Amino acid sequence: MKKYTLCLLEAVDYKTAQRWLDDMARKGWELERCNRIFAAFRRVEDRPVRHFADLAAGWEDREDYLQLCADAGWERVSKVNGMDLFRALPGREVTPIQSDKGMEGRRYFRKKLVVEGVLLIVLFLVLAFLVPWLVSLRTDWRMQLLTSTGAQLTGLAVVLFALHLLWTLVHSLGLAVRYGRDREAPRSALPLCRARVALYWVSWLLYLLGQVLFPLFGLLFTQGVSVGMDTPTDAQWSVVEEAPVPTLERLGGENGDTFVLSLHKTQSFLVEGWDYAQCAGADALWCERYTCVSADAARQLVRAVQDAKAERGQNGYGVLTFSPQELPGADESWTARAETFVLLRRGTEVAFAGWRTGEETPPITRGETWERLLEALEWEETP
Secondary structure, rough: OOEEOOOOOOHHHHHHHHHHHHHHOOOEEEEEOOOOOOOEEEOOOOOOOOEEEEEEOOHHHHHHHHHHHHHHOOEEEEEEEEEEEEEEOOOOOOOOOOHHHHHHHHHHHHHHHHHHHHHHHHHHHHHHHHHHHHHHHHHHHHHHHHHHHHOOOHHHHHHHHHHHHHHHHHHHHHHHHHEEEEHOOOOOOOOHHHHHHHHHHHHOOOOHHHHHHHHHHHHHHOEEEEEOOOOOHHHHHHHHHHHHOOOOOOOOOOOEEEEEEEEEEEEOOEEEEEEEEEEEEEEEEEEEEEEOHHHHHHHHHHHHHHHHHHOOOOOOOOOOOEEOOOOOOOOOOEEOOOOOEEEEEOOOOOEEEEEEOOOOOOOOOHHHHHHHHHHHHHOOOOO
8 A cells, every 4th residue: 555645855854854754654654765855654463664854965965975875774765855855774773874863963953054045045035136137127017017927826836935035044054043042953833845946836836837838828729819910800809899899980981901810818817908010001000908806906007017118119109198087988197199099087997099090190189089999999978
């Protein structure tokens, strides 16, 4: 009979691992194999079960160390997270490998606490400076964090990884204090040790989801249209017509000369919406329409859109600076470039729209054009 359980222990807690293995041995379970996350045990009833956990030996003296353990009656099962895990050979009398607790404690202090403590401090400082610098390179990071599931998962992964580093640093300092008091490698609470290591693996899992799986899923399965320098098909136009976004035709223009058509769905834990762009001859139209989980999220999204449009030119319309202007049909509204671009918030909904028509583009906020825009956004005129 076999039993599978979590391992999730590191070399800095190898004495905790020893106590865990001793508890399993008293219940008649012998370690069969172990990796960074899981351990497998087998039931043994015809002989006593004994285990031994030690810091992994360096490469230069590894063969001699393993031979010493074998001569003492120990068989190495696994090397995991800087630890060597052994079980007693059947029918052999075993002798302790680490008989000098003072020497064992000094080895533990030098090899794990000092070296890894310094590395943790350096890594934490690098992360503290590197993350803000990388964020500053993306002028639209706030927009991405609100509208992209992948960005949200990645951000959460970075936060959890930083918490893991901070927790590990505090844990190591606590172990160092206890070693200074007792002069031997200390033990810790098994659930806390596992929770700290689990935080590390969860952070990397979220990072993988955010940077690889969700972008790949969006690329393969998210509904949308993308046409460049070609004539859209009827099927592509049908997708556009079902989306709550304006087209040039809906605003009183013509769709017939369209050679660029882009419609992509945006979805995250906070925001769901559409990003639309259309070019037809000398005319062009851009629209982003979002539904947020709350009015506060919508206000945050408005600020993110303003920052993104003001900091970098994109999608052919360049940099936009919005000014407040009261418009019917919205709780808050802003305009840019002689009212040819608008930014609107109504409750939990946010919309950005703008156009270019020939040499003189009329305001998008006037008369029938404005009514058609609100209708295309599926907004009533009176908020």
